[in-house]
Amino acid sequence: MTTPQNAAPNPTRLPEGKMPELRVMPAPADANVYGDVFGGWIMAQVDIAGSLPATRRANGRVATIAVNSFLFKQPVFVGDLLSFYADIVRVGNTSITVNVEVYAERNRLQADVVKVTEAQLTYVATGPDRKPRQVPPIESLIHRD
Numbered sequence: 001m002t003t004p005q006n007a008a009p010n011p012t013r014l015p016e017g018k019m020p021e022l023r024v025m026p027a028p029a030d031a032n033v034y035g036d037v038f039g040g041w042i043m044a045q046v047d048i049a050g051s052l053p054a055t056r057r058a059n060g061r062v063a064t065i066a067v068n069s070f071l072f073k074q075p076v077f078v079g080d081l082l083s084f085y086a087d088i089v090r091v092g093n094t095s096i097t098v099n100v101e102v103y104a105e106r107n108r109l110q111a112d113v114v115k116v117t118e119a120q121l122t123y124v125a126t127g128p129d130r131k132p133r134q135v136p137p138i139e140s141l142i143h144r145d
């Protein structure tokens with residue numbers, strides 16, 4: 001069997017040296033009658049995972065302004081253990097853009113790992129008035145990514 005030259009091989013392990021922002025297992029209520037997990041449920045988890053580094057970088061509340069891209073590359077099934085990895089890829093004046101990658105451990109005893117989803121979202125740092133505020137300089141932060 002041939003593999004396209006520029007196609008990344010499916011990983012057989014979770015990314016090394018990185019901590020997932022979120023790990024969660026979908027339940028039957030999160031899936032259709034065939035056991036496939038709803039895309040909207042995955043999007044909600046991706047939004048939560050992406051907001052975590054954005055909130056740390058913003059040193060306060062953020063609001064999701066855009067889902068720039070979203071790819072459901074492989075299906076997710078009830079019982080998959082999902083790991084969400086989130087990396088800040090751009091910091092603007094008030095905005096923070098985050099890439100999120102999701103891996104499923106389908107059969108945890110056999111280390112069967114599949115990359116199922118990748119997405120990019122943009123968050124805006126907001127104040128108590130819910131209006132945009134400037135992202136603080138990184139030197140001023142206690143928690144750093």
Ligand SMILES: CC(C)(COP(=O)(O)OP(=O)(O)OC[C@H]1O[C@@H](n2cnc3c(N)ncnc32)[C@H](O)[C@@H]1OP(=O)(O)O)[C@@H](O)C(=O)NCCC(=O)NCCS
Pocket residue numbers: 063064065066091092093094095096122124126130131132
């Ligand atoms: C987030 C919110 C406070 C921003 O206010 P706004 O007046 O629309 O913001 P601005 O037009 O000044 O843009 C703010 C930043 O977002 C960026 N932005 C705007 N539209 C964007 C888009 N389509 N994609 C990516 N970034 C975008 C701007 O470039 C700007 O970034 P910068 O300051 O780093 O240059 C407001 O849009 C809002 O409350 N939205 C609803 C948020 C929400 O409820 N999200 C949950 C999902 S329903």
